[in-house]
Amino acid sequence: MHAPAARPQPPAAGPSPRLDREGWRIGSIAGVPVVLARSWVVIAVVVTLLFAPTVARTAPELGGAGSVVVALAYALVLALSVLVHEVAHALTARAVGLPPTRIVLTLWGGHTTFATEAATPARSFVVSAVGPASNALLAGLGALLVLLTAPGGLPWLLLSALTLANLFVAVFNVLPGLPLDGGRMLEAVVWAVTGDRLRATVVAAWAGRVLAVLAVVVLLGLPLLRGEVPSLLFVAWAALVAGTLWTGASAVLADARLRGRVASLRAESLAVRAVGVPARAVVAEVASAADAAGAGEVVLLADDGRPVALVDRDAVGRVPRGRWGAVPASSVARPLTGPPLPRDAAGQHLVQLLAAAGGHPEAVTGGEVAAVVDAAGRVVGVLRGADVVAAARRGAAA
Numbered sequence: 001m002h003a004p005a006a007r008p009q010p011p012a013a014g015p016s017p018r019l020d021r022e023g024w025r026i027g028s029i030a031g032v033p034v035v036l037a038r039s040w041v042v043i044a045v046v047v048t049l050l051f052a053p054t055v056a057r058t059a060p061e062l063g064g065a066g067s068v069v070v071a072l073a074y075a076l077v078l079a080l081s082v083l084v085h086e087v088a089h090a091l092t093a094r095a096v097g098l099p100p101t102r103i104v105l106t107l108w109g110g111h112t113t114f115a116t117e118a119a120t121p122a123r124s125f126v127v128s129a130v131g132p133a134s135n136a137l138l139a140g141l142g143a144l145l146v147l148l149t150a151p152g153g154l155p156w157l158l159l160s161a162l163t164l165a166n167l168f169v170a171v172f173n174v175l176p177g178l179p180l181d182g183g184r185m186l187e188a189v190v191w192a193v194t195g196d197r198l199r200a201t202v203v204a205a206w207a208g209r210v211l212a213v214l215a216v217v218v219l220l221g222l223p224l225l226r227g228e229v230p231s232l233l234f235v236a237w238a239a240l241v242a243g244t245l246w247t248g249a250s251a252v253l254a255d256a257r258l259r260g261r262v263a264s265l266r267a268e269s270l271a272v273r274a275v276g277v278p279a280r281a282v283v284a285e286v287a288s289a290a291d292a293a294g295a296g297e298v299v300l301l302a303d304d305g306r307p308v309a310l311v312d313r314d315a316v317g318r319v320p321r322g323r324w325g326a327v328p329a330s331s332v333a334r335p336l337t338g339p340p341l342p343r344d345a346a347g348q349h350l351v352q353l354l355a356a357a358g359g360h361p362e363a364v365t366g367g368e369v370a371a372v373v374d375a376a377g378r379v380v381g382v383l384r385g386a387d388v389v390a391a392a393r394r395g396a397a398a
Helices: 040-058 062-094 123-149 156-171 182-193 197-225 230-263 282-292 312-316 346-355 385-398
Strands: 024-027 032-037 100-106 109-114 272-278 297-301 307-311 334-335 369-373 379-384
Touching: 024 100, 032 062, 040 156, 040 230, 062 100, 062 109, 062 156, 062 182, 109 156, 123 156, 123 346, 156 197, 182 197, 197 230, 197 307, 230 346, 230 385, 272 282, 272 307, 282 297, 282 312, 307 312, 307 379, 346 369, 346 385, 379 385
Parallel strands: 032 100, 272 297
Antiparallel strands: 024 032, 100 109, 272 379, 297 307, 307 334, 369 379
16 A cells, blocks of 8 residues: 655664654665554464464474464565565655655555655556555466475465465455555546546545445355354454455545645635734724724734734733823734735645744644735735634534
């Protein structure tokens, strides 16, 4: 799998593993940090328990402990197969201008994150397809080696495991639903046909939810059709598969809704009406200008007309009215930390401008305050990050 754009992460320091916010950073490949998530331990244990009985039947001379060791080796082979899959994503993405930032091996497979999103459906499709394709190639190589190896022995068993692991990773990941690679491929196709990336994401995310339900039906239904009662471990594995698909699809769907709401945001509609007055004004002049303009906010302007501060209404209320004609407006104002926003700023561009104005270029935190100006540079409003965040959340939850 691969994930959409994420913030770049610092490179690993030194060759030894170190703790990362998602797990253990175990090194890097072609400059891309590789992280082993803490949740990977869970899947390693489940795979070992599922595979150990098969090893015991195939090579009884290994004994119980030996069978567990070989089964654990299979879990590591599965992890290496996923790593090959993610490296294929990362290297292909870099080749098409999509910088990879990290590879994470997780509870169920892994994901690669990128600094930016694919600019075209074709690039997104290619980056998504190379992961399963790399595992299909490894499965083909493993099958050839199995044919050349004497059946029944431990080498044959491990090569068979290598083949099956890669075949499973390849087939599972091409299923057409997010968060799987097949879902990204479906998203790219719908995007290319409709020209609407957001709609394509929603379609692929709902397909992922359908896959989650089908996973439960198929994985538990097949044993029951054969007259078998699924073991508790198998039921847990089926729940793990379905839960991972449902959770991943739901997260993508929530993100798509948020993006859709962000696209509809407009500075002019979210801003509180404001008026600009010279920074050398006194409180009485500020109050008079606000009343005359019917404005809820007052912005102080430098001599060149630049918005430099926002009058604090609470601070004005603490000034005795009899002193309004003597108290400078600058003494009851807070500096604006960033440049003004154009009144026609909208969507993601608005979010980026507001984040930069607040000194947090990676995201809007809610504490930003910026003046909004018209085409002539006149102050027409004040926009707060908290209002933008609230508007986006209302739309995402709708």
